[in-house]
Amino acid sequence: MRKIFYYFIFLAILGNLSLVFSKEIQDEFPVPPPPFSEGIYPCSQCHASMEINRKRRILNEHTNIKLQHAETMRWCLDCHNPENRDKLRLYSGELIDFGRSYLLCGECHGNIYRDWKAGIHGKRQGYFSGGKRTYLLCVHCHNAHSPQIKPIKPEPPPLKPKEIRNAR
Amino acid sequence: MQGRNFTRREFIRNFSMATFFGLSFPFLSSCGKEMVEDFLQKHFLEMTHEEKELIISRLEERYFKKYGKKFTVSIQEAIPNTLWGYGLDLSRCIGCRRCVYACIEENNCSRQEPQSQWIRVIRLRKGSLINLEDSEHYYNPDYVPEKEFIYIPVQCQQCENPPCVKVCPVHATWKEPDGLVVVDYNWCIGCRYCMAACPYRGRVFNWAEPNVPKDKWNLSVHYLGNRPRMRNVVEKCTFCIQRIRKGRYPACVEVCPTGSRKFGNLLDPQSEIRYVIQNKRTFRLKEDLNTEPKFYYFFEA
Numbered sequence: 526m527r528k529i530f531y532y533f534i535f536l537a538i539l540g541n542l543s544l545v546f547s548k549e550i551q552d553e554f555p556v557p558p559p560p561f562s563e564g565i566y567p568c569s570q571c572h573a574s575m576e577i578n579r580k581r582r583i584l585n586e587h588t589n590i591k592l593q594h595a596e597t598m599r600w601c602l603d604c605h606n607p608e609n610r611d612k613l614r615l616y617s618g619e620l621i622d623f624g625r626s627y628l629l630c631g632e633c634h635g636n637i638y639r640d641w642k643a644g645i646h647g648k649r650q651g652y653f654s655g656g657k658r659t660y661l662l663c664v665h666c667h668n669a670h671s672p673q674i675k676p677i678k679p680e681p682p683p684l685k686p687k688e689i690r691n692a693r
Numbered sequence: 694m695q696g697r698n699f700t701r702r703e704f705i706r707n708f709s710m711a712t713f714f715g716l717s718f719p720f721l722s723s724c725g726k727e728m729v730e731d732f733l734q735k736h737f738l739e740m741t742h743e744e745k746e747l748i749i750s751r752l753e754e755r756y757f758k759k760y761g762k763k764f765t766v767s768i769q770e771a772i773p774n775t776l777w778g779y780g781l782d783l784s785r786c787i788g789c790r791r792c793v794y795a796c797i798e799e800n801n802c803s804r805q806e807p808q809s810q811w812i813r814v815i816r817l818r819k820g821s822l823i824n825l826e827d828s829e830h831y832y833n834p835d836y837v838p839e840k841e842f843i844y845i846p847v848q849c850q851q852c853e854n855p856p857c858v859k860v861c862p863v864h865a866t867w868k869e870p871d872g873l874v875v876v877d878y879n880w881c882i883g884c885r886y887c888m889a890a891c892p893y894r895g896r897v898f899n900w901a902e903p904n905v906p907k908d909k910w911n912l913s914v915h916y917l918g919n920r921p922r923m924r925n926v927v928e929k930c931t932f933c934i935q936r937i938r939k940g941r942y943p944a945c946v947e948v949c950p951t952g953s954r955k956f957g958n959l960l961d962p963q964s965e966i967r968y969v970i971q972n973k974r975t976f977r978l979k980e981d982l983n984t985e986p987k988f989y990y991f992f993e994a
Binding site: 640643644645646647648649650651652653654655656666674676677678679680681682683684685688689690 | 782787788789790791793794806807808810813830831832833834835836837838900939940941942946947949950951952955956957964965968969972973
């Protein structure tokens, strides 16, 4: 009888510990705030007074967003939560903040999420030891609605040897 | 004083030394104080800590006179149990040369006539194997990445078995305990043997005085790294020795817009570079030369 009692105490402690650890994992990735367009967040400042319309349609608002991210299979409310617009929604129904959107991206891009957690995909800045290391969210580099990276202008090339004047 | 006889050998030695110093006196007195100090400076590895401190205080003073800026010259030694390694994801690099220019800013490289660039981004046609002879580094399209090309940034590979160190006639370059190949610019005579020996073209000759704009100086410098160089010495990438020995990422890692550049300690199993080596397909450039570079290129599957 006593053994069983101890066993339960042990289990309880274990459960508490796991709670603590899961909380730590939440704060594990110190990311800067997500890059919202100006004045767009909190979403609920407009959406709170609106009725929820789950029908897939062409919107009159948000015309600057052009969905190029598996657009035939997906629509706004697959990721945005209809009831509480200030949250994102995982497949399981769990609501997350915009600051933890990597969980949402990781649902489809699991291998990339794994690399990102290890610090391989994406960029780390600051100190790798003895200081603060900053992570970036997926959406700091990829536009969530059109994630392909756009081409950029390269910096100028080095001079060719014959263009160098004071090399003699 | 009792009469003492010199042997012939002692006499010749003392006589020749006296002659040598006598002859060199007008030579040393004719040049400035700075030149004498430089001429009599010991090799960096043979100096004691106090001598090094003296040298850097002298350097800081000299830089202040010359450039009007308060530099802090570090002589921080290698951290024990470190061996720095670098990873570069070729499937993500878009050849934008942001790293090249971040490197120039961080390392106080000469800006004009000509710019001294420590990173060379080469462009290869897709589909041909990595054959560096077909590469080009003067490409200048309107937009990168281009569809039919891949880009390979090449800088000093910090070889474990560096050919540049072997050929230096004055031992002005050596491998530090943490694996970095460094140059003592005061000891370098500018013969460029090392540039000829390096199979990666990782070394650069400084043709010009560092004509850096006044507000662009990076004031946190290391003696073996990014301190302002004199003209006519050979310089090279040190993985930003002034940053990494303090635990900070190199400048090219921080600036890369695609996050292709990875850096870490090869002896630390938790480091990013070890994850790359364990989980990705890596290769090193010109492995057949047995130089054992610590610069790992890798592909995403």
